[in-house]
Amino acid sequence: MRKLYTITVGIFLILLFAACTQFTTDIDVFLSYWSTEVAATDFTLDKPYISIGETSYVSSMEDVIVTIKLRNPKKLTLKMPTSSDKVIRFPGLSTQPQYGIEKDYTLTQTTSNKLILTYKKDFLQAHEWSNGNIGAEITFIADDNRVFDKRFSMNLKAARSMQGLSG
Incomplete structure (x- = not known):
């Protein structure tokens, strides 16, 4: 037995x-x-800009696209603002802008190592000339709800004309 x-x-x-x-x-x-960690390594603006100190000034005459390059070795999919309001915030603004194609900005993950943040023309024009730093702070959150320590942030302001600015 x-x-x-x-x-x-x-x-x-x-x-x-x-x-x-x-x-x-x-x-x-x-x-x-x-x-594994997801972190931003660099960013580029698709329009001409002037840097004064650590702040970049862009024209408010058209949409501005910020391409954020990521270090994402495991090719994780990140949450976007549609699924989590904790993903992006604008610390320089008292009222947070609205996410969406017809709203103030969009944020999309185009590949595993690239995010596209688009500032809309109307949003830029509403925040011209030191009416607040419109730079975004992005918290990277994987689709399995892991929040990564490293955040992306930038200082950005809008100006109707780039003339008169010197960097």
């Missing part, structure tokens, strides 16, 4: 360990997924 019990327990344990993926996956792959 004892031999039958030992064999049954052995078979049960073999089936248990074979069926549970956490026991059969490579621990390095598992840990590297959970230890």
